[in-house]
Every structure is written in structure tokens, then in C-alpha cells.
Amino acid sequence: xxxxxxxxxxxxxxxxxxxxxxxxxxxxxxxxxxxxxxxxxxxxxxxxxxxxxxxxxxxxxxxxxxxxxxxxxxxxxxxxxxxxxxxxxxxxxxxxxxxxxxxxxxxxxxxxxxxxxxxxxxxxxxxxxxxxxxxxxxxxxxxxxxxxxxxxxxxxxxxxxxxxxxxxxxxxxxxxxxxxxxxxxxxxxxxxxxxxxxxxxxxxxxxxxxxxxxxxxxxxxxxxxxxxxxxxxxxxxxxxxxxxxxxxxxxxxxxxxxxxxxxxxxxxxxxxxxxxx
Amino acid sequence: xxxxxxxxxxxxxxxxxxxxxxxxxxxxxxxxxxxxxxxxxxxxxxxxxxxxxxxxxxxxxxxxxxxxxxxxxxxxxxxxxxxxxxxxxxxxxxxxxxxxxxxxxxxxxxxxxxx
Numbered sequence: 150x151x152x153x154x155x156x157x158x159x160x161x162x163x164x165x166x167x168x169x170x171x172x173x174x175x176x177x178x179x180x181x182x183x184x185x186x187x188x189x190x191x192x193x194x195x196x197x198x199x200x201x202x203x204x205x206x207x208x209x210x211x212x213x214x215x216x217x218x219x220x221x222x223x224x225x226x227x228x229x230x231x232x233x234x235x236x237x238x239x240x241x242x243x244x245x246x247x248x249x250x251x252x253x254x255x256x257x258x259x260x261x262x263x264x265x266x267x268x269x270x271x272x273x274x275x276x277x278x279x280x281x282x283x284x285x286x287x288x289x290x291x292x293x294x295x296x297x298x299x300x301x302x303x304x305x306x307x308x309x310x311x312x313x314x315x316x317x318x319x320x321x322x323x324x325x326x327x328x329x330x331x332x333x334x335x336x337x338x339x340x341x342x343x344x345x346x347x348x349x350x351x352x353x354x355x356x357x358x359x360x361x362x363x364x365x366x367x368x369x370x371x372x373x374x375x376x377x378x379x380x381x382x383x384x385x386x387x388x389x390x391x392x393x394x395x396x397x398x399x400x401x402x403x404x405x406x407x408x409x410x411x412x413x414x415x416x417x418x419x420x421x422x423x424x425x426x
Numbered sequence: 427x428x429x430x431x432x433x434x435x436x437x438x439x440x441x442x443x444x445x446x447x448x449x450x451x452x453x454x455x456x457x458x459x460x461x462x463x464x465x466x467x468x469x470x471x472x473x474x475x476x477x478x479x480x481x482x483x484x485x486x487x488x489x490x491x492x493x494x495x496x497x498x499x500x501x502x503x504x505x506x507x508x509x510x511x512x513x514x515x516x517x518x519x520x521x522x523x524x525x526x527x528x529x530x531x532x533x534x535x536x537x538x539x540x541x
Contacts, residue, residue, distance in 0.1 A: 194528060195439070198525060204525075207528070219531050223527050226525060226527065336488060338490075342489070344487065344489050347487045350487070351483055351484045351487045351488075354480065355484050358480050362474075362477055362505060363500045365469060365473060366465075366505060367502070368501070368502050368503045368519075369500045369501030369502030370501045371499070372500055373498075373499050374477075374481075374497070375497040375499070376495075376497075377494045378485045378490030378491035379490075379492050379494060380490055381491065382490070383488060395488070397490065400491070404497060408499070
């Protein structure tokens with residue numbers, strides 16, 4: 150039910166530090182006043198940066214604005230702050246479903262349904278994603294399913310291929326040495342054209358520059374460099390001191406998801422290097 | 427002449443932001459800055475401009491499209507760069523545990539307005 154925006158606005162104006170911004174932001178969303186809702190949510194977040202409900206509100210507004218990547222990051226933040234947060238599991242389930250990842254969608258939607266068994270709409274959504282009511286007979290998984298694009302094991306890489314068995318190992322992952330020579334993997338552009346060698350030549354120098362910048366700015370030990378491109382996003386890191394890895398994903402995926410993919414792939418690369426050296 | 431101060435102040439008001447700058451990407455000159463103590467403007471500008479150039483070179487070679495946002499993550503914080511038009515880049519340095527989703531969105535919005 151839409152609350153009285155005028156009354157809520159008056160309450161918020163009288164006490165900007167109150168939590169009424171949550172109800173006001175939601176009411177504005179329901180009225181379709183998304184920009185006004187965004188302003189209220191950002192004001193609230195600046196006062197309560199660790200409040201899960203504030204991030205949840207912000208994520209819903211981002212979804213209204215079709216900024217799904219940022220919404221994913223916000224709901225991810227909520228789940229880190231409050232692992233049992235109903236709204237975040239519903240939201241992230243929706244985003245996974247929208248992204249064509251039904252297994253992940255199902256996990257989060259079922260988790261939400263457990264938290265609110267009375268929500269009939271949620272039950273219907275679970276059954277739709279699962280393909281039937283039989284889903285309720287299956288035990289609830291303890292954790293989200295592993296992503297297909299993540300390496301399932303770093304223990305037994307093929308001698309000739311550091312990313313064997315990893316989805317994207319031939320066109321989304323590139324391992325190079327400190328001279329920019331390709332050691333394994335490959336990279337293709339959106340049209341499938343092989344750009345591995347031209348990218349390899351620049352990867353090592355870029356990671357060196359990232360390490361140098363981190364040191365000079367006294368930011369500690371560098372973890373990764375992510376570059377969000379118009380068509381794709383890439384993440385660079387050093388699996389070992391003398392190698393660099395590039396991982397790529399379609400644009401619009403959450404930055405954290407790309408970094409995670411890169412870190413898991415780096416583990417596979419390290420295991421392969423230990424084996425072949 | 428554009429007044430960049432409101433952009434930078436809006437960024438540095440966010441929790442955990444140690445500084446923000448507008449930098450000329452070609453030669454790393456400081457156009458405007460709002461930095462907390464301990465950050466050296468000229469060094470930060472040079473580093474950020476260099477990183478933006480490297481990122482653009484790599485993005486070109488890897489055919490991923492023009493860079494919209496560059497995020498250097500380290501154990502004690504992060505360096506964030508949002509290229510804008512007219513050879514300018516918006517730069518921010520964030521401490522650890524800053525909600526980067528919000529910061530990223532703000533920087534992208536400001537970079538658009540700098541264009």
C-alpha cells in the first residue's frame with residue numbers, strides 16, 4: 150500500500166536522521182517517482198551505510214532504473230551484512246533469473262520462501278523457475294550452486310592448458326609471462342575474432358603499472374585491476390610474481406563476480422604452473 | 427571555466443573517500459583536487475592518468491570497448507578512475523570497506539556531467 154508521501158516527507162524533513170527515509174523511498178518508488186526515491190535513498194545511505202534495509206531500498210531503485218549490475222552488488226552487500234535478509238534474496242533471485250541462471254535464481258528464491266512461507270507469489274515464482282511443485286520435495290541446498298564459469302578444480306590441470314575444464318578457458322582467460330608471451334588460454338572479441346596475442350603484449354605492462362601505482366600510493370598489496378569496457382569487462386591480476394592473468398566477462402556483470410572468476414582462475418593457473426615448471 | 431569543486435566535494439563527502447581529483451589524462455596534470463592529508467596530488471594525478479592510458483590501450487587491444495570505469499583494488503584501499511570527455515578523468519581514492527557500488531555509480535554520473 151502506498152503511504153502518504155506528504156506526511157512521510159514532512160516527517161523526514163523534521164528529522165532527517167530518522168529511518169522514515171525507508172518508507173518514504175519505497176512510497177516514492179511505488180508512485181513511479183524513481184529519481185526522488187533515489188535521492189531519498191542516497192541521503193539515507195549516507196547516514197546509515199551499514200543498514201541492510203537502506204541498501205535493499207537502493208537496490209530496488211537501481212532495478213527500477215534497470216541498472217541491474219549495481220543492484221546485484223547492493224543486494225550482495227545486504228546478504229553479507231544480513232544473510233537472512235528476505236528482500237535481498239528475492240531481489241538477487243530475480244536478477245539471476247533475468248540473467249538466465251535458473252539454478253542460482255532458484256537457490257535464492259527458495260531461501261526467501263523459507264524466510265516467508267506465507268508469500269504465495271514467492272512460492273509460485275519458485276515453482277515456475279523449478280518447473281513444478283516437486284521442488285518442495287527436494288532438500289534445500291546448504292549453499293548456492295557452483296557457477297559453471299568457475300573452475301571446479303585446480304588440482305588436475307592438463308599439462309598443455311592451464312584452464313582445462315573451465316568455461317571461458319579458450320576465449321575469456323589469458324595467462325601471460327612477464328615479457329607478454331602467452332602461456333595459455335585465449336581471448337576473443339564479441340565477434341569471435343582472436344585477439345589473444347595483441348592483448349598479451351600489453352597485459353604484463355599493465356599489471357606492472359597497477360603494482361607500481363598501488364605501492365606509490367601506499368594502498369598496500371594490490372589485488373586486481375578491473376576495467377569496465379563498453380562491450381566487455383576485464384580483470385587483471387598476478388597468479389604468481391612473474392605471470393599475469395586476464396579474465397573477461399560480458400559488460401554489465403557485477404564487478405565482484407568478475408573478480409571472483411579471475412581469482413578462481415588464478416588458482417587454476419598457479420596449479421598448472423607448479424605442474425609444468 | 428567549469429567549477430569542479432561541487433563534484434569533488436560531493437564525492438569526498440561519501441564515507442571512506444580519502445580524496446578526489448579531476449585530472450587531464452594526457453599529461454597527468456591536476457585540474458582540480460580535494461584531498462585529505464597524506465595524499466600527494468601530483469603523484470596521484472600522474473599515476474591515475476598513466477593507469478587510465480594503460481587501461482585504454484589494453485581495452486583497445488582486447489577489443490572490449492572504450493573503458494567506462496577502472497578499479498584498482500589493493501589490501502588497504504582502492505584507486506578508482508572514471509574517464510570523462512575532453513581528455514579528463516575523474517579520480518577517487520577510497521579506504522578499505524567502502525561500498526564501492528554506490529561510489530562507482532556516483533563517479534559514473536559525475537563523469538557524464540563532466541563531459
